[in-house]
Every structure is written in structure tokens, then in C-alpha cells.
Amino acid sequence: MARIELNHIRHSYLPEPKSDADYALKRVQHTFEDGGAYALLGPSGCGKTTLLNIISGLVHASEGRLLFDGRDVTALPTEARNIAQVFQFPVVYDTMTVYDNLAFPLRNRRVPEDLVDRRVREILAMTGLEHRARRKAQGLTADEKQKISLGRGLARSDVSAILFDEPLTVIDPHMKWALRTQLKELHHRFGHTMVYVTHDQTEALTFADTVVVMFEGEIVQIGTPEELFERPRHTFVGYFIGSPGMNLLPAAIDGAAARVGGQSIALPGRPGPLAGQRIELGIRPEFVRLGRQGMPVAISKVEDIGRKKIVHAELEGQAIAAIIGEDAEVPAEPHVIFDPAHLNLYADSWRVDMEGRP
Amino acid sequence: MKTWNNKAWFMVLPVLALVAFSAVIPLMTVVNYSVQDTFGNNVFFWAGTEWFEEVLASDRFWAAMGRNLAFSAIILAIEVPLGIFIALNMPRRGWGVPVCLVFMALPLLIPFNVVGTIWQVFGRIDIGLLGRGLYALGLDYNYVNDPIDAWVTIILMDVWHWTSLVVLLCYAGLVSIPDAYYQAAKIDGASRWAVFRYIQLPKMHRVLLIAILLRFMDSFMIYTEPFVLTGGGPGNTTTFLSIDLVKLAIGEFNLGEAAAMSIIYFLIILLMSWVFYTVMTNYGTEKG
Numbered sequence: 206m207a208r209i210e211l212n213h214i215r216h217s218y219l220p221e222p223k224s225d226a227d228y229a230l231k232r233v234q235h236t237f238e239d240g241g242a243y244a245l246l247g248p249s250g251c252g253k254t255t256l257l258n259i260i261s262g263l264v265h266a267s268e269g270r271l272l273f274d275g276r277d278v279t280a281l282p283t284e285a286r287n288i289a290q291v292f293q294f295p296v297v298y299d300t301m302t303v304y305d306n307l308a309f310p311l312r313n314r315r316v317p318e319d320l321v322d323r324r325v326r327e328i329l330a331m332t333g334l335e336h337r338a339r340r341k342a343q344g345l346t347a348d349e350k351q352k353i354s355l356g357r358g359l360a361r362s363d364v365s366a367i368l369f370d371e372p373l374t375v376i377d378p379h380m381k382w383a384l385r386t387q388l389k390e391l392h393h394r395f396g397h398t399m400v401y402v403t404h405d406q407t408e409a410l411t412f413a414d415t416v417v418v419m420f421e422g423e424i425v426q427i428g429t430p431e432e433l434f435e436r437p438r439h440t441f442v443g444y445f446i447g448s449p450g451m452n453l454l455p456a457a458i459d460g461a462a463a464r465v466g467g468q469s470i471a472l473p474g475r476p477g478p479l480a481g482q483r484i485e486l487g488i489r490p491e492f493v494r495l496g497r498q499g500m501p502v503a504i505s506k507v508e509d510i511g512r513k514k515i516v517h518a519e520l521e522g523q524a525i526a527a528i529i530g531e532d533a534e535v536p537a538e539p540h541v542i543f544d545p546a547h548l549n550l551y552a553d554s555w556r557v558d559m560e561g562r563p
Numbered sequence: 564m565k566t567w568n569n570k571a572w573f574m575v576l577p578v579l580a581l582v583a584f585s586a587v588i589p590l591m592t593v594v595n596y597s598v599q600d601t602f603g604n605n606v607f608f609w610a611g612t613e614w615f616e617e618v619l620a621s622d623r624f625w626a627a628m629g630r631n632l633a634f635s636a637i638i639l640a641i642e643v644p645l646g647i648f649i650a651l652n653m654p655r656r657g658w659g660v661p662v663c664l665v666f667m668a669l670p671l672l673i674p675f676n677v678v679g680t681i682w683q684v685f686g687r688i689d690i691g692l693l694g695r696g697l698y699a700l701g702l703d704y705n706y707v708n709d710p711i712d713a714w715v716t717i718i719l720m721d722v723w724h725w726t727s728l729v730v731l732l733c734y735a736g737l738v739s740i741p742d743a744y745y746q747a748a749k750i751d752g753a754s755r756w757a758v759f760r761y762i763q764l765p766k767m768h769r770v771l772l773i774a775i776l777l778r779f780m781d782s783f784m785i786y787t788e789p790f791v792l793t794g795g796g797p798g799n800t801t802t803f804l805s806i807d808l809v810k811l812a813i814g815e816f817n818l819g820e821a822a823a824m825s826i827i828y829f830l831i832i833l834l835m836s837w838v839f840y841t842v843m844t845n846y847g848t849e850k851g
Contacts, residue, residue, distance in 0.1 A: 258746075261750060262749075263746050263749060263750075282749075283749040288750065290750045292743050292747060294743055296746075296747035298762065298765075299765060300761060300765045301761060309751050309761075310752060313752040313754065314752050357747075357751060358750075
């Protein structure tokens with residue numbers, strides 16, 4: 206168990222990076238607190254896996270320092286870092302039995318055999334693989350293979366951190382849920398620092414206390430699931446989290462109001478000076494009220510997704526989405542009102558504070 | 564119920580005809596010779612199993628057989644570990660890959676008799692680089708007179724000629740291993756040996772089986788290279804079964820005995836290959 210500090214980490218896969226675009230990771234400054242459950246969330250290619258591999262030592266960062274509990278481990282190889290990592294695709298040593306697979310990371314570190322046995326039995330019980338323990342790890346389903354991979358990651362009880370790199374991608378949906386719950390339970394029981402990489406927001410939000418959202422090699426926001434939903438710091442977070450994502454409307458500022466096309470929308474506070482920047486107004490579909498009053502919109506499509514309906518409409522030529530209850534009626538002359546408490550203002554994609562509101 | 568249509572057998576006929584001409588008929592001629600005797604004038608007598616008994620009772624046959632087995636054992640013991648070792652140390656990416664592959668493939672492209680000639684000249688003590696070099700170092704090397712030197716030269720020649728095959732096959736097995744395995748092994752704290760034993764060797768298992776089978780069969784049938792290099796000498800010390808067979812059939816024109824010997828030789832190779840194959844395909848799965 207350890208506190209993991211990333212100190213100005215930059216990484217490029219090119220031998221001589223010149224511009225920022227050459228970096229897979231552009232300046233990451235973050236601390237994973239001891240015993241925290243973190244999710245690294247972001248689209249494919251945003252640098253999540255690179256960051257994870259830098260922590261485990263599979264990749265050595267081009268710049269910056271990495272500290273475990275204040276100890277500099279930047280130059281240490283993977284074996285010396287005492288990190289467990291589970292990969293996206295299962296790795297199973299198929300000439301060994303399932304039991305030996307789980308014992309492998311322990312035996313490699315010369316753990317006494319009676320301790321190995323106790324630990325492996327625990328993992329077997331946890332993953333439900335007891336009936337296969339003495340069989341060769343061959344001809345297994347993808348689920349079972351990934352359980353073995355997960356089990357090997359969890360086998361060592363003294364690791365600094367356990368890193369998961371999209372470990373449930375190959376697993377059936379119902380199994381996914383069960384395994385994720387188990388991981389969470391394990392986290393509560395043993396208090397390991399866990400970092401979970403995923404591009405699935407539900408997975409991230411249900412697993413982690415703190416979600417780290419990455420975009421194009423940078424951390425754009427760190428926060429609780431609630432913060433990410435309510436106050437996205439970057440338009441990407443607004444768009445990536447939530448389904449559908451946040452509505453973003455190009456706007457102009459006029460005192461304490463925002464102008465979108467011909468409409469003026471009152472802001473909860475007066476923003477600071479924002480000269481010459483690209484200004485956008487952000488509102489989640491959940492906080493767009495559809496009714497007979499407010500700004501007129503033209504509805505293009507209504508999607509029924511079960512308990513809710515998603516209304517796609519046009520406001521002043523801009524596409525906007527609203528979520529309404531399944532029984533709510535769509536008026537003949539539809540208008541929308543934005544809930545002022547949930548308005549966010551963005552300048553060049555970054556959120557700006559408004560007076561009188563955090 | 565399935566309907567049986569015997570007309571389907573006609574489909575097999577072309578293959579049957581081909582195999583008959585390429586394998587069955589020539590083989591049957593040999594069988595024919597092996598059970599008959601002649602005193603010339605194209606008159607043959609039925610000899611039964613006499614030739615087989617004679618071959619199996621001859622010291623000459625067993626001596627050649629012993630040399631063959633020893634040769635196969637030695638070259639397998641050298642080429643397989645050496646091949647694996649080279650394959651493990653070949654680059655996985657970058658410009659080194661094609662360079663290494665081409666260099667490795669070169670010896671395989673050279674005709675057998677040319678290989679024999681190359682080493683025949685290479686080993687000569689008057690003009691050969693190897694022979695002259697060893698002589699200059701003060702070593703008493705002469706593959707023409709000394710049986711040990713002759714064996715060493717033949718083995719060196721075979722290792723030079725054929726290790727590449729093992730290397731290329733193993734390399735093909737190695738590059739098919741996804742990076743994730745090596746990464747997981749690092750995380751699991753596996754030693755270099757454990758990586759080889761539990762990741763690389765299992766992945767090479769199939770290709771290695773093919774490599775060993777091919778090398779065994781080829782080395783057990785070796786003819787051209789030692790024939791060109793030593794001609795079976797000095798004395799009979801490098802006379803392998805195939806060389807002996809040719810001496811018997813063409814040199815002494817002893818067709819019956821040579822035919823019987825061919826059949827025995829053939830059956831031995833068939834048996835050995837079957838044993839190798841069964842052992843190696845069952846290895847690792849039977850305990851599962």
C-alpha cells in the first residue's frame with residue numbers, strides 16, 4: 206500500500222519529441238492517495254494506459270519523477286516496484302494448473318509455501334474457480350481466463366497498488382457487474398490503492414471514489430462522480446460523462462446574461478472579463494425543461510429509452526437535447542427553460558467561475 | 564439414415580493414380596527385389612526372407628546404423644538448443660529483423676552437394692581456410708586421415724547448414740507471443756528462466772516438434788554432404804546407412820540385399836518419426 210505521486214510526468218513514444226503533439230502524456234501532476242479507489246476515465250488513445258504503465262514501470266516516462274510513499278522509484282524496474290497489474294486481455298500460463306497460475310507471482314517472490322497455499326485458496330474461493338484448481342489452465346472461457354488474470358493481480362497482499370487496465374472488457378455484462386462489486390468489496394477489506402482504467406463511464410463511476418478524467422494526454426478533471434456531473438471543468442468532461450452528454454451552445458456574454466443567437470439567458474452570476482475567447486454555455490439535458498414557456502425550439506426527434514425520453518431539438522439553429530419523463534407530454538409549440546443553478550460557462554473549453562457561485 | 568453413394572470413390576481416383584506412380588509402384592519394385600535372388604540373365608528366384616535375415620545379421624549394417632543414430636543424436640543435441648538460443652536473441656523489431664532473417668536463410672538455400680564441396684575445400688590442410696588455420700595454430704587436424712576430425716567436420720557442416728531451420732521455426736513461434744505476456748511476467752516477478760519455461764517454450768512447442776522431426780529424419784537419411792566430403796572414410800568411419808546402401812546396390816550390384824536394407828531403413832525412419840510425434844504431441848497434455 207502506498208501513496209503514489211506523479212511529479213511532472215511527461216511521456217513520448219518518439220525518440221525526440223518536439224511539440225506538445227508528440228507527447229502521449231503532456232505534463233501529469235497528480236497524487237493517488239494511499240488506499241484510494243481511483244478510476245482513470247477517457248477515450249481510447251488519451252494516455253490512460255501509458256500512465257498506468259508508467260506507474261508499474263512497464264514504460265519509463267521521458268520526463269518527471271514518480272514517488273511511492275515519498276521514495277523515488279522513477280528508475281526502478283517493474284519487478285522492484287511491487288505493483289500488481291491486470292491487463293485488458295487475459296494472460297494465462299497454460300502449461301500450469303489454475304492453482305499454479307495463481308501461486309506464480311507469490312512463488313516468484315519466494316513466499317513460504319504454506320502462505321502461498323492459504324492465499325491461493327482465498328483467491329480461488331473469491332473467483333469461484335475452486336473446481337478447476339488442479340486442472341491445466343487450458344480450454345478455458347474468456348471469463349475464466351480473465352478471472353485467473355485478476356486473481357494473479359490480487360494474490361499478493363503486500364503490493365503498493367493494484368492497477369487495472371480495462372480488465373472487464375472481455376467479460377459478459379452480468380459477470381462484469383458481479384466482478385466489479387467484488388473488486389469494490391476487496392478494496393474495502395484490504396484498503397489497497399487501486400487504479401482502474403476504463404473508457405466506460407458507468408464502470409468508472411460505480412467503482413471509484415475519485416474519477417480522473419483524461420483527454421489528449423492531460424488530466425482535465427479530478428473529482429467525485431457528482432462533481433464531474435454537476436460541474437465539468439472542461440467541455441470534454443461534460444460531453445464524455447452523461448448520456449447524452451452536456452449541451453454546449455456558442456454564446457456571447459452581456460453583463461450577467463449570455464446571448465445565444467437572439468435569446469438572452471440570465472446567468473446565476475457575473476463572469477469575469479473574457480475578451481476574445483470562444484465562449485460556450487453548457488447545460489446538461491437533465492436540466493433542460495421542456496414546456497410552453499421560455500425559448501422556442503423545433504423538435505427533430507424523440508427517443509424513448511424506457512423510463513425516460515430524449516428529445517432532440519434545435520434552438521437558434523443549435524442542436525440541443527433534453528431529457529423528460531416517459532409520461533411527459535411534448536407540447537405542440539415547444540419551448541425550453543434552462544435551470545439556472547446548473548448552467549456552466551466555458552471559455553476556450555475550460556470552465557469559468559461566475560460571481561456568487563463556485 | 565445416410566445415403567451411401569459409391570460413385571464418390573471416382574473422385575479419389577486421380578490422387579490414387581498419382582500416388583501409385585510416385586510412391587506405391589517404385590516401393591513395390593523394391594519389395595519385389597527384396598524377396599528374390601538372381602544369377603543374371605534376368606532370371607529371378609524366390610528367396611523369401613533370406614535377404615532380410617542376412618541384412619539383420621550383418622555387422623556392417625549395425626555399424627552403419629550405430630553411426631547414423633550417433634550422428635542424429637549429436638546434431639539434435641547441438642542444433643536444437645543452439646537454434647533456440649539464437650532465436651531468443653534475434654531482434655523482434657527494427658532493421659535488424661530482415662538482415663538476420665536473410666543471413667539465417669542463406670545456408671538453407673545452398674544445394675547439398677555444394678555444401679559438401681564448400682566444406683571439403685574449407686577443411687583442406689593445404690588450401691582450406693579452416694584446415695590451414697588449424698594447422699597454423701599447431702593443431703594436428705586432418706579430416707581425410709583422422710576419423711575424429713572427419714566426424715567433427717561433418718557435424719560442424721551439418722550444424723552450419725541446418726541450425727538455421729531450427730532458428731527460423733523457433734523465431735516464428737516466438738514472434739507470435741503477444742507483448743502482454745512479457746508484461747504480465749514482469750508484473751508477476753518472473754525470472755528470465757521462468758519466462759522461457761512458462762511462456763516462450765510452450766509457445767514454441769509445436770514448431771519445435773516440427774523442427775526436431777524434420778532434423779531427425781533429414782539427418783538419419785543424410786547422404787550427399789558426407790559423400791562429397793569424406794566419401795564414407797577414412798575407412799568406413801563415416802559410412803552412414805545411405806552411403807552403405809548405395810555401395811551395396813550400385814557398387815556391389817547386390818540388389819536383393821540392398822532392397823531388403825532399403826525396406827528396413829524405411830521402416831526404421833517411419834517408426835522413429837511416429838515415436839517422436841506421439842511423444843511430443845502428448846507431452847504437456849496428458850497431465851491436464
